[in-house]
Amino acid sequence: MVWKDAYSVGNEVLDSQHKALIELVNELIEDADLADVLAGLRRYGDEHFRTEETLLEAAGYPDIEEHRTYHLAFRTWLAGVIEAHQSGGDDAVARRDIHHYLCVWLANHLLVHDKTFEPWLE
Numbered sequence: 001m002v003w004k005d006a007y008s009v010g011n012e013v014l015d016s017q018h019k020a021l022i023e024l025v026n027e028l029i030e031d032a033d034l035a036d037v038l039a040g041l042r043r044y045g046d047e048h049f050r051t052e053e054t055l056l057e058a059a060g061y062p063d064i065e066e067h068r069t070y071h072l073a074f075r076t077w078l079a080g081v082i083e084a085h086q087s088g089g090d091d092a093v094a095r096r097d098i099h100h101y102l103c104v105w106l107a108n109h110l111l112v113h114d115k116t117f118e119p120w121l122e
């Protein structure tokens with residue numbers, strides 16, 4: 001997955017966190033250890049969602065509760081993947097499926113959901 005200017009939400013901190021998330025996702029197809037990448041995604045995802053939600057709260061973004069549910073859905077999905085990986089091990093198909101899901105989720109989240117708060121952070 002490659003960063004595009006269209007993904008920008010007009011906030012430097014959030015943009016740089018989104019770029020870091022994309023890099024983590026790309027590690028999945030670069031032979032990095034799957035458990036390490038999943039743990040990194042959980043750690044970094046949690047940190048990023050906290051930053052984003054704190055900024056949105058401070059900006060008075062009215063749809064914050066709805067936005068939290070998108071983040072929660074991601075965390076729930078990731079927790080399930082981590083659990084499945086811990087009990088089933090690594091395989092190339094799982095890795096590709098996880099990579100595909102993350103690319104679709106991130107692109108949709110950045111282009112649709114995160115776009116809606118851009119004017120509130122100006």
Ligand SMILES: [Fe+2]
Nearest residue numbers: 052109113114
């Ligand atoms: Fe978000």
